[in-house]
Structure formats: structure tokens, C-alpha cells
Amino acid sequence: MERVKTGIEGLDQALGGGIPKGNVVLVSGSAGTGKTLLCLSFIYYGATKFKEPGVYVSTDQTEEELRSEASNFGWDLKDLENKKMLKLYHVDVTKEEDLNYLKKLSKMVKEIKAKRIVLDSLTTLTEFLTPFELKKGKLFEVLDTISPVAVSESLLIKNVVMKIIKEIKATGCTSMVTSELPEEGNWLSRDTVSEFLVDGVITLRPFKYARSDVDLLVVKLRYGNHSKDIHKIFITEKGVEVNPAEKGVII
Amino acid sequence: MERVKTGIEGLDQALGGGIPKGNVVLVSGSAGTGKTLLCLSFIYYGATKFKEPGVYVSTDQTEEELRSEASNFGWDLKDLENKKMLKLYHVDVTKEEDLNYLKKLSKMVKEIKAKRIVLDSLTTLTEFLTPFELKKGKLFEVLDTISPVAVSESLLIKNVVMKIIKEIKATGCTSMVTSELPEEGNWLSRDTVSEFLVDGVITLRPFKYARSDVDLLVVKLRYGNHSKDIHKIFITEKGVEVNPAEKGVII
Amino acid sequence: MERVKTGIEGLDQALGGGIPKGNVVLVSGSAGTGKTLLCLSFIYYGATKFKEPGVYVSTDQTEEELRSEASNFGWDLKDLENKKMLKLYHVDVTKEEDLNYLKKLSKMVKEIKAKRIVLDSLTTLTEFLTPFELKKGKLFEVLDTISPVAVSESLLIKNVVMKIIKEIKATGCTSMVTSELPEEGNWLSRDTVSEFLVDGVITLRPFKYARSDVDLLVVKLRYGNHSKDIHKIFITEKGVEVNPAEKGVII
Amino acid sequence: MERVKTGIEGLDQALGGGIPKGNVVLVSGSAGTGKTLLCLSFIYYGATKFKEPGVYVSTDQTEEELRSEASNFGWDLKDLENKKMLKLYHVDVTKEEDLNYLKKLSKMVKEIKAKRIVLDSLTTLTEFLTPFELKKGKLFEVLDTISPVAVSESLLIKNVVMKIIKEIKATGCTSMVTSELPEEGNWLSRDTVSEFLVDGVITLRPFKYARSDVDLLVVKLRYGNHSKDIHKIFITEKGVEVNPAEKGVII
């Protein structure tokens, strides 16, 4: 299966060459582990190194804040936007007009012929918007055939996660979605179900005995081999760097 | 009792010769431990090595994605489908028409005279479809005699698990069903009840101190002896391999 | 108090000579630890070694499956059934006619003058049938005087457990009932109350650092002394064996 | 404050001479740690060594079963009952007539001029009978002024515990009540509130690394000093024995 390079050298090596084309990869981690920067690199390098346009959907930062974050590394997002290589889209989950964000996303993808999508974060999208989707009859057809009261909030969120993943896969883009994790825990996403629905999972965990280290691990990758080693990830003035596998165990 | 070989040599050894014929075995594991590939091998080797037709029911991957995954190992699923040795069936839990998946499965079994079934995953089937089954009066007769409000969601899921296992046993096929697990936990299935209802349980667990290792253990097997050792499972370019028991303790 | 031998030598030693006559002993353990085989031995040896007829009630296996399991050890259950030394009874918790399983059990006990009963498993009987018992007004008289909505599901299950134990004690038989446990936990039954209501408790736990070992412990035994040592339990081609106490500490 | 000896020498030493007169002491422990036998000794020795009549209220064992348990140690309860030194009272929580068990208990206390009471177990009394007390308007006057729906089951149980302790203190007797505990846990009673309402707490815990040992600890004792050491408790053919403090630390 064709691989789509993230452009972060060590990560592409960990992924066995990149993300299998058209797949959805979950990036999970606790606060401050670098999820946003990893995803932003995927979109930025896509546009600059590989000439693949991308859409970055953000719930917790405005377009301006994303541009500012990128400028720390000398990246000029505005320029990419002007060249139709990038769309930044801040979904304001407090505004009714943004309930149809999936439609808008789909439109943007067509507009710039995007090959890459980031949804940052899946957690905010599902936890905040699920009740509204329910109300407006925007959920699955089967879900509409039963009374909402018979379904738990947890089940609804799982359904919405499945719907989102299905729709972004339908665009044909290669995608990253983020999920928030506790510092320690036994699941790989906050909703405890995304990790089974996506094609791949990358976790970012603070190393327990030295908070300054963050461990990157490719836990799962369908349709291709990948490293199962733990890689150190760190941030330099040039952006995210991922160490190559310390041992040679790639299968 | 007659044994049905999975075709994975080390696993058949761990199973004391294979799965007792007509039994249902649960394959449990966290994301990325190889549940799907193990089950796919069971069906693929069944059709190619032992001339036993099989049905693979998948909730999280489409038929095309399964074929793509298999092609990584040089397996041509399409060819097997053409020869009536294999049926792939993607249950789309968001579509009402797929609510009667058990009937469709039963029809497919008859169509190709299947001897093997995989349900991947039992978790998605039960968590997503349970409310609809309830609504449509498709549950057990006894359950219909009481008001649904008096029954908890957890109890409903347990009833649906029991129903599914009962119906696939009724086909006479030897079967594998998968369940999602947290990275660590005290039960052997996500619903915490399947492990007691099935005839056998195989767990796949990442080895705690070296994520690149996955441990396979046959925790339970009715109607026959089996290894109680921990076996390493890994993926090569030829498919899943399971190491033979390191110690000779087979009872 | 007179002791009823289980017929498993090491277990009878652990029990200080056997189960005090007429008592109900709980056998608790996680999946694959041998609960069913231990209970089946109690009934089989009862009928063959001690000429005591027995009734085996099973929720998760059919009569035919139990016979098959027994035949692995060269035990001919059918023959015992023909000689009125054994009744196998599969309670199908999905069928309304089996709601009155306690009445049927009582009839079977009289029919073959049974001295031993096994209920395998108490967990399935209570978790699946409790709502129906409530609906049909089959619960305790006091429970009928209040509105069902005021009682939690958990409390209902506890009431049903108490009712079952009371009714099997009323038969005068010596009995074993099984309960499902997580791999690790702080209670001795799934419902967290049976261990206080029964006369004795035997736990089966996988030894943490070597899954192939299962530890048997007699945690509690009213009306008589017993071993408080941990005994290894294992399965040979002849059936369950329980090691004698390694240390001599019997009180 | 005057001390009431339990008659178990090591325990009286641990209690700094006995239970302060008129106090209520909680005996907490998991299944099989000897709660019932400890309490039975308190009543038996009271009647035989100290000529103090006592009432033993049991929810999980019948009068006949208690007599049988006692006979293992050569204790003749029937004889004590005939001499009006003992009342055994089995509260059948499945029978409506036993809802007023506190009234009956109070009557028995007067009948034999009892000085000692045991309630075994407080857990069964509160968990099974609370809904009925609510229904019948038998709870506190203040509780009757609000709608029951506004009060959680947990709060109700706490209120009933407080009511029971208050009523047995009103008899003037020195009392023991039992509570069920998990094998490990952070509270000293199942309801998590009794330990704060009673005057004293004795815990019985299996020693973690050698199940055959049970540790007795006097965790709390109002109105008097007591040992804070861990004492081994074991059962001999003569009854319960409690080892004297290994170290001399009594304050």
C-alpha cells in the first residue's frame, strides 16, 4: 500500500515509511505532549515538501493562534493559505453555525484539492457537539429510529466518532485526528473506542520518571509494517524531531 | 473431540491441536495486538490449507480494506471469494439494513457451506446494535415480556452477546469472535461476560516492559487440553507466527 | 458435623474431610480456572464412588456438551443418567419456560433422591433472570410490598441470590454453586454478597507470575475446621487433581 | 469507664481490659475471617464466665445452624437458652414479619435481662431491609418530611445504620455488630459510615502474604485506652484465640 510521508523523518521511519494512503491515524496524548505540533507538521511538510494541500481543523485554537504557533519555527502559514496549499478552520463549538463542520470540511477539501486532513481534537468535537447532532437529527439513520432516551451519552459519542471517521475516510485524504488522554490510563483515546475504529494509533506519553521526555509509540498500523520501538520525541527551534529507533527491531 | 486446525502452527500447538470442532473461541486484546490478522489467518488457512470455506464478518473494515490487508502477505482473497471458499461481509452498523446481520451471516454460511466463521468485533456489534435490537423486538422472548426500562444497558448487552454466541454455535461452524480490551484490566472481554459464555479464550497482551512484544495465552479451552504457557506472537511478511511453548508444560 | 467427600482427594483434605453435610459451598474463579470441572467431579464421584445421586444445573453448556466434556476423562455420564444416579439440566436463560428452574430442580432432586446439587453458574442465573423474577412476582413476599422502582438492580440481584441459596438448602442436599470473578479483585463473588451468604468458599485463582498455575484456597467453611493453605490444582487425563497441603498447617 | 470482658483473653488484653460498658463495637472483615465466631464467643463467654445473658441476632444462619457451629467447640447453646441466659434470633430478611426486628430484639433483651447483644450482620440488615423501612414510614421523623425520591439509596442506608446503633445503645447493653469488607479496601465497613458512628472498631484481615494468618486490630475505642498492635487470631478446637501483643506498646 502506498505510504504518505509525514515529513518528520524519524516518525516516517517509525511508521515503516509513512501513513498508508487514505488511512486515518489517531494521535493520543496528555496535555503538553505535542499533539498539535505533530499534526501541524504533517500538514505543513505535506504542503511544502510534498506539494500536498491540507486542511487543518482546530477546535481549541483560532486560525491566528495556529499561524502564531507555526511562526515560532519560521513557518509562514499565511503564505501557504494564499497559495491554496492550506486551509485553517477553527470550529467554534459554541456557535450554532459550526454544527455542520463536516460539510464545511468536505467543501474545503474540494476547494484546494486537499490530500491531508487534521482534526484537532476529536475529543472536543464529539464531547461538545454530540447533543446537538442528536437534536438536529444529523446522526445515523438507524439511530433516528429509536428514542434518544434509550441511548446513553457514552454510546452516542461512540456513534459520532464512527460517523466522523467514516466521513473523513470518504474524502480519500490521509488524516490525523487527536484525542486527549490522562497522564496514565488503560485506553488509547478519551472515548475508549476510537483506537479500534481508526487505521493507526500513535501515542505520546510523558516518560514517567523524567517528565521532560516524551515517548512516541506507533501502537497500531493497519495495512503495513511499522516499528514497535519507543521513540523519543522533542521540539527544537526547527520543529518536532523524532529519534530513530534505538534498536533495529522493525517488522 | 475433533480438533480444527487454525493453520498457524504455533497456535495449533498452544491449542493442543486446534480448536475443538464447533466451538466458539474469543480473541481478546487491546488495539494493535493483531486480533484481526489472527482471525483472518484462521479463515485464510482454513480455505487454502484445509479446504474449509469461511465467512469473515467485519464491523470496522470494508471488504476492500480486508483484501488490501491480506495482500500484504501475498494472500489473494478475491480469488477465494470467486471460488466460493470465502465470504467477506462488512456490517455497517450505521445502516438499518444491516440490523439483521445474523440472518445474512446464516445465509452466507449455507451458500458456501462454510465451516469457519469470524465475527470481528463482537464489541462493535453489541455496543452499537443493542439498542436497535431492543427497539425492534428482536431480542429473546423472555426479554420481551418485561418493560425495557427495567433492564440496564449492561444487562442488555450481555443478553445480546449470549444470543449471538448461541446463533453462531447453531450453524455448526468453528468460530472466532474478537473483543476489545484496555491495555491492562481484570476481565477477558470488554463486556466482562463473553469469556464465561464462549468455549475458549485467547488473549493478546502487549508485554508490559517492552511494547514490541505481544504475549499470546490460551486462557481457557473447553472439551480438550491446551498449553498454559505464554507464547510470543509476531508478524512477518508471511503472516502471523506464534512461537512454540518455551517450556514443555502441556496438560 | 458429618462430612460429604467431594471425591477429589486433595480437595477433601483441604476441606478437613469434605463439605459439612447439607452446606452450600461457593466455587469462585476467573474464566478458565476449572470451576466447571471441579463441580462436575463433585457430582461424578458422588455418583460413582459414594453412590450419591446428583443434579447438575448448567446455564452455559448444554447436556450434550457436558457429556462431551466428561468423556475426555473417560466418564460416561449417559450411563449414570440411565441408572438414575445423575440428572443434567441445561437452563436456557433465553427461554421463558426455564424461569421456574428452581421448581424443576426441586422435582429432579426428588425424582432421583439426589444428595448433591451443582448450580453452574450462579452469576448467569441471577444476572439474566432477575428482571423476569421481579416482573412475575416470584420474589420474596416483602419485596412485593414495595414499588420495584425504589430498589436498585444490585439489591435485586442480592435478594435473588439469597432466595436461591435458601431454596437449595431446603432440599437438604450438599451443594456447590459457581461465581465468576475478575482476574484480580477484592471480593469473592461477582455479586459481592454470595460469599457472606454461603457456608463455604473455595477460590480458584491463576498464580500471578505463572499463568499455568492455578491456586485453590478454602477461604471459608462454617461448621468445621479446614486447611488455610494454598493448594495447586491441575488437570490430568484422569480429571482434576488438588495437591495436598505443602505445609502441615491445618486447624 | 467500666469494662465488659469478652472472655477471649488476648482480645480483652488488646481492648485494654474489655469493651467500655454500654458501647457498640464494630467487627469488620472479609468472608471467612471469623467474625461470627468472635461474636458468638462474646455471647457464650458472657453467659458462662460472667453470668451475663445475651441476645444473638443472625441474618445468615438459622438458630439451629448457630447451635451446630457452637457444638464444634463443645458449647451447648440449647442449655443456655433453657436457662434464660441466651436468646438466638434468626432474622429472615425475606419475611415481612421480621421487618420489626428491632422491636423483637428489644423485647428479648427485657425478657432475659440481657447485658450483651450481637447483630450479625449489620450489612444484611441494612442492605436488605432499608427499602421496606422506607416504605412503611419507619425511618426517622425528619426523613419522613421529604420525598423519598430526593434521597439516594446510599444516604438511606446510612440513616438506617444510625437508627440501629441508636436503638441498641438505648438498651444499655454492650454490643458487637458485624460488617462485611472486601479483601482490601480503604474503609472499615461496607457502608463506609458505621466506623464513625460506633464507639469502637475491630478489624479482621487476612495477612496478605500468607492467607492462613488473620490479623486482628483494635482500630478505634472511645472512652478508654487500647492496644494498637496487630494481633494474630486463630481458631482451635476450644474456640477463638487472640495472641497477646508481640510488642509492649499499649497506650
Place this chain on the structure above:
Amino acid sequence: MERVKTGIEGLDQALGGGIPKGNVVLVSGSAGTGKTLLCLSFIYYGATKFKEPGVYVSTDQTEEELRSEASNFGWDLKDLENKKMLKLYHVDVTKEEDLNYLKKLSKMVKEIKAKRIVLDSLTTLTEFLTPFELKKGKLFEVLDTISPVAVSESLLIKNVVMKIIKEIKATGCTSMVTSELPEEGNWLSRDTVSEFLVDGVITLRPFKYARSDVDLLVVKLRYGNHSKDIHKIFITEKGVEVNPAEKGVII
């Protein structure tokens, strides 16, 4: 800020000289760690050593029981009551008349010109009385503007805690309130919110590996410095003693 001495020498040292005047300090601990005796000393020494009258509000012990507890140390509470230096007030949470305990407390404070207050325990006051306060419209004005059903029991308890602390601060007295804790846990009060609302927190914890030791720690103290060392607390025939800091680290 002026310090109010507790009169327990080691504790006053730990508090950096005493409790800042007018502050509310939470005393948290599991059963049997000495909360009541610590608080009683605060009131007794206040009246005897510093000539400051005090009110002791108790939910779990009657006035007579408190006097008896004090007499163990040779303290004559009755005498202090006669001299208007002390008020003991048993709030019977089962009696409707005691719902307005805060008003009564306020009256008592004025009556004897109290400078010190103890509420023992805050847990019982809030858990038992919250539903009644709600019913009677005695809660905050803002809370009355919404329907009670929209507020969880946990939130209500937090509101009542805030109300109580506010009202006792309004008296101008220096106060101690007690909260019940599990043996181990991650919060400093049972309601998990008091520790943030009060001015100071003293915890009493059994030392894990030697139950006979209890550790006292001043976790928090607004408006003044304090020891952050762990101090041993023990009970002698003269009352509570707190060891001076073993190390000299006071900041």
C-alpha cells in the same frame, strides 16, 4: 496575624504558633486517629489555659459521652459548663428540631461569648442534613432560584459545606471542623471540597507500616507560616501529645 494557641504544645509549634485568629481549620482522618480528642483538647485547653469559652458541637456522641471521654484525662467538663466556659451541643440528625443547628450554635456562642468552636463532624452534618435543608428552603438564595432536580446530591453537599463554613466564620470564632477520610485516598476531606474552602487543613493518618503510629501533618494554613514536617501524634493519660518537628525545616 494574631495566633490562637490550641494548647497542645507540639501542635502549636507545627502551626507556627497557633491557628490564625478567626480562621477555620479542617481536621481530617480515618476512624480511630484521634480527631475528636484533638478537637476536644482545643476547646478544653482554650477554656482552662487561655480563658476562652468554647462551643463543642457533636453529631455522633451525646453530651454525656463527651464528658465521659474527657474524664479519662481528668478533665471536668461539667465544671466548665457551670462556669459558662463551655457549651456541649449534641446535634441529633434524626430529629427535626435540630435542623436549625446553625442558629442554635450562633445563640450559644453569644450566650457564653465563645471564642472557639468545634463542629464534629462536618461529614455527618452535611450528608445527613442536606436533603432537609433543601426541602425547607434553607439553602442559598441562588440555589432557590432553580429547580432542585437539576442539581446533583454532590453539588448540594458542596453548597451546604460552603454555607456552614461561611456562617461559623461570621461568628468571629477560631474553629475546627472534622471530616472523615478513608484509610488511603487522594483528597483531604470526604466531600473533596472542604479542604479548598477552609483556611487550614490538619490531616491525621495511620502510618502505613505500623498502625500504632498516627502521623499529623499541617497541609495548609492561610495567613501564616507553618511546619511542613510530619509529626507523630499519640495519646497519653494526660491527653493528646504531638511530637516536635524531627527536622528543623519550618518555613
Place this chain on the structure above:
Amino acid sequence: MERVKTGIEGLDQALGGGIPKGNVVLVSGSAGTGKTLLCLSFIYYGATKFKEPGVYVSTDQTEEELRSEASNFGWDLKDLENKKMLKLYHVDVTKEEDLNYLKKLSKMVKEIKAKRIVLDSLTTLTEFLTPFELKKGKLFEVLDTISPVAVSESLLIKNVVMKIIKEIKATGCTSMVTSELPEEGNWLSRDTVSEFLVDGVITLRPFKYARSDVDLLVVKLRYGNHSKDIHKIFITEKGVEVNPAEKGVII
């Protein structure tokens, strides 16, 4: 991005020069770890060292109590208030008039041209005021389009947190908000969502094996580099001090 110095030297170093201008930083910690004093220093030094006016919003302490706390370090808040360099605002969550605290805050910011804001604590503001905001229709417009009953309390609190952070960002001020934490836990705020919505997170944790030590860690900081080392924080008579990084690892 321009940095706003806190004025605490070690902390500014840990922050890589200060808080990026206009950002919201979460200060999380258990009771007694110094959250309030850290935030107060941020406002005090802002006004005195950098001539930036600030607003301090407090829920748990009155204006007078804050002034008293500051005076311990020789800080004269009243003088700053007189000079229009500081506004103290005690939100009394029991008073209806304080429901519109965000409007009042916004007015104060304009009044003194504030550059800095502290909300202490976010937990009290959200947990106590959320139901009232819901009732009064003061929540997001989208939330008003659905029935409140369909939304869990937890989801509501998350929405309110998002609203608060959005509104204080809209003022353009650089801000600190506090959140209460258990002694140990896996999230970085009590509501488990703030840490993902804010721009930065500083945690204050008692060092496990020596309570007298508190560890400060900058877990997250958007738009700029920062130390990832653990810094010791302590209180002297001059105020909060934060040790410089022990190792030189700043990225």
C-alpha cells in the same frame, strides 16, 4: 511572541521568559501547595515591578482576607487599589447578584486598563455557578437549542469552562486560572478538560516522599519554548520562590 513576566524569577526562567502575551495559563494543585500565593504574586509583581494593572477574582477568600495574606510579605494591596493598579473582587457564589461575574470582571478590566487577570478558582466558579447559568439562559447559543435534560452535568461544566476561557481571552489580558487537584491523579485539572483548552499548564504537586517539598512543573506552553524540568517551589518571608532548573535542559 512577546512574553509577560510573572515577576517570580525562577518561574519566569521555567516559562522560557514569561507567559506568552494574552495567553491563559492554568495553575493546578492540591490544597496547600501555594496556588493562591503564586497567582497573587503574578498580580502584585505585575503592578509593582512592571506597572501593569491587574484584577484578582477570588471565590474562597474575601478582599480583606487577600489583603491580610499579602501583608504577611509586606505587600500593601490597599495602596495598589487606591492607585488604580489593582482590583480585588470576591465572587460570593451564594449570592444571585454575583452570577454575572464575567460582566463585572470585564468592567473592572476596562476601569483600570488591566493587563493581568487571575481567576481563583475556576473549580468553584464552574461547579457552583453552572446550574444557575443554565437556568438563566446564559450559556452558549447552541446549548440553548436543546433541552437541558439531555446534557450531563459534566458536559455543562466543560461548556462553562470553555466559555470562561473564551471571555477572559477576549479581554486581551494575560491570565492565570486555578484548578483543584487530588493529591495524586491522572488529569491536570479537576474538570479534566481545562488543561486542553488553556494555552499553558503549571502544576504544583507535593513531592511524594517528603511532603514539605512542592514540585512546580510547566507541563504545557503554547507559542513558545519552556523548561521541562521539575522546579522546587517554596515560600519565604518575601514571597514565593522557584528554584532555577537543576539541569540545563531548556528547549
